[in-house]
Amino acid sequence: MANYMTWNSNTEVLFACEGVEAKDWLSAFANIRGDLNIRVSPDFGACEAIEFAVAWNNPRGFWRRFPNLRAIFSLGAGVDGLLSDPELPADIPIVRMLDRALADEMAEFVMARVIHHHRLFHRYEFQQSRNSWAIHKPPTANKRVVGIMGMGALGSRCAIELKEMGFRVRGWARTCKELPDIELFYGWDRLADFANGCEILVCLLPRTLETEGILNSGLFSRLAPGACLINAGRGAHLVERDLLDAIDLGFIEAATLDVFHEEPLPERHPFWTCSAIRIFPHVAAFTRPETASKAISDNIDRILSGKSPVGLVERVLGY
Ligand code: NAP
């Protein structure tokens, strides 16, 4: 099949997502509207014609060849990969993925893992490997402190769901915000107060120069003794050695990791054999073509009518 679908008008969109099957995206866009010409990389045709692009995992320098790009839409919520390209043209608007279905899926993952750690299921998994029968009684949810780092589209959605389940939820973000019944902390000055006494820590931050390495021994030492960690942000948030040390020292009892410095996680990585760590291969939340194509299509309309797209990335902040 030719990687080129033609509809009525001449708004040209490039789908350039390495490792992502284009077929479902093409039919999702076709179901929404018939006025886009979607080309699938590497069959660009004339680079000058491309106005919009949907991007993921592109090689360095890839975007230099499209002189008339009006926006790049990231397939994912995280734009760290796109922004890490030193040759990314400075004047092209970058738009991150904001999609309700993505937040729904992240909330499912986080709820599942928070409940897993809250109910101390990690202990039973460990016991099974030793044929051991011992009962552990957790506190009730209203006594369990869950802290969420990153209170954006995903973090705030998870916070609301966890609050609904009865947990004591607190959040940390860069700027001030309010959510009913959720204790919010913002800025570096309040990070230690946020972390003090957290029993389950969830990281849903974007990877930026400021947030790299934020999950480190200093932070772990503030948590309640034997706390659990869930990292579904980016691998670069975690100082891996510090996690292994914190587990050895009992600061951290168990961890759920969905993202890693190097993906796939190398076969010989010590995380594979650490019984306190559960590894997920970056599957916390998927971008689904059926809903995400609508988010992109709405943003194309906004830009075509002179409005700012929803989810516009602030390049200086890195998210
Ligand atoms: P978002 O809406 O941009 O929210 C980011 C949040 O992080 C905001 O609350 C922001 O604070 C906060 N933040 C950023 N820099 C900070 C800093 N220096 N100090 C304190 N808070 C800071 O992003 P999102 O859509 O929720 O996505 C978050 C991340 O999740 C993505 O970037 C991606 O890395 C990850 N993700 C992972 C998966 C997966 O499958 N594992 C799937 C999707 C996304 P303000 O609110 O004050 O701006």
Ligand code: GLV
């Ligand atoms: C996935 O990791 C995303 O950023 O959406």
